[in-house]
Amino acid sequence: MFAVPTGENSAVAVDDSDPDAWVISYITFDPLSVEKLSVENLGNVLCATVNVQSQAVWILGDYIQAVSRDLGQGFGVPFPQENVVPFNLQLVGDYFYLCCGKATVWVFDRTVNQWIERLAHGPEPVIPERGPTETAGDYVERTYPIMDRYARENPDAYAAFACGDAHYVIGALGRIVRFRGDEVNELWLDSGARLIHGFEENNQAVICADRPRAEIYKGTFEDGFELLYANDETALHLTAQHKGKRYIGAGQDEKYEGPALFELKGDELVVVETGCAREPVNLIQLVSEGDVLWAIDSAGFFRLKDGGWTLTELSAL
Structure with missing residues (x-):
């Protein structure tokens, strides 16, 4: 299951x-109402993104499917090319960003209904053939540096988001790319962390990493990025x-079985107790929308509003 707040x-x-x-369930809370529609299953859902104005949902599974709420049906969207390795699909401004392996990012331009390559990887390295008397171990030792250098120069892209009038793409090895108008800037965080999630907060970019440890950064290209928080528990x-208040959540990590929601007080994590029928487990989303804090796990929606938590279970919809 994947879920995303739309307000x-x-x-x-x-x-x-x-x-x-x-x-697909379109859910309204306070009072609760649900509209459902079914489309072809195209594999396990990696992520989904919603056009709030049109209520269209683009879903990334084994393939991409665009679902129209008005028409009540889904339409297949071909990948931009064969053998892409997609990690994330996100509507950013007017474009759907498809973040892929080898530092490749495509955007779907709805005005012309086609994919445009926004970020391209460098040319594939030429790997020499194995010598007639060369052992497998010696061959790997000789060619590994070539592939390793290429991978480090072209790290996977994992997510895209908007911040002000710019679009950010983040990925492996601490790489951050900013698109603003015709200008493209990039920087690499010294930690080399795997950056997997980002969003705008108070006119600054917040960027989250899960490897080799959990790290959360906040800042801008002009002023740099400050490390707000770090934890050896990668799920957090x-x-x-x-x-x-600053909240910390445990993301999807099958190895983590601890509390999923905390308040960060100074350097200390304090477990949040919602007082609901159950407490949240590993979260899909932790998002602040106006007066509501959303903590969504695979079974339901926790909402903090007016100082109190409520839980709506997916099974009850």
Whole structure:
């Protein structure tokens, strides 16, 4: 299951548990109402992104499917080329960003209905053939540096987001790329962390990493990025600021079984107890939207509003 808030009082969930169909739920809270539609199941859902104005949902699984709420059906969207390795699909401004392996990023331009390469990897290295008397070990030792150098120069791209009038792409080895108008800037964080999630907060970019440890940065290209938080527990890489408080969440990590929601007080993590019928487990989303803090796990929606938590279970919809 994947879910994303679309405002203070609404969210969209995609349930991929049925082998024959993806079930998309358009949910409104306070009062609760749900509209569902089913489309072809195209594999496990990696992520989904919503056009809030049109309510269209683009879903990334084994393939991409664009779902129209008005028409009540889905339409296949071909990948930009064969053998792409997609990690994330996100609507950023007017473009759908498809972040892929080898530092490759495509954007779907809806005005012309086609993919445009926004970020390209360098040319593939030429790997010499194995010598007739060369052992497998010697061959690997000789060619590994070539492939390693190429991978480090072209790290995978994992996510895209908007910050002010710029679009950011983040990925492996601490690489951050900013697109603003015709200008392209990039920097590499010294930690070399795997950057997997980002968003705008108070006119600055917040960027989250999950390897080799959890790290959360905040800043700009002009002023640099400050490390706000770090933890050797790699699952604790989600964050949101809400009503002046900094929250930390445990993301999707099958090895982590601890509490999923904390408040960061100084350098200390304090477990948040919602008082609901159950407490959240590993989160899909931790997002502040206006007066509501969303903490969404694979089974339901936790919402903090007016000082109190409520839980809406997916199974009850």
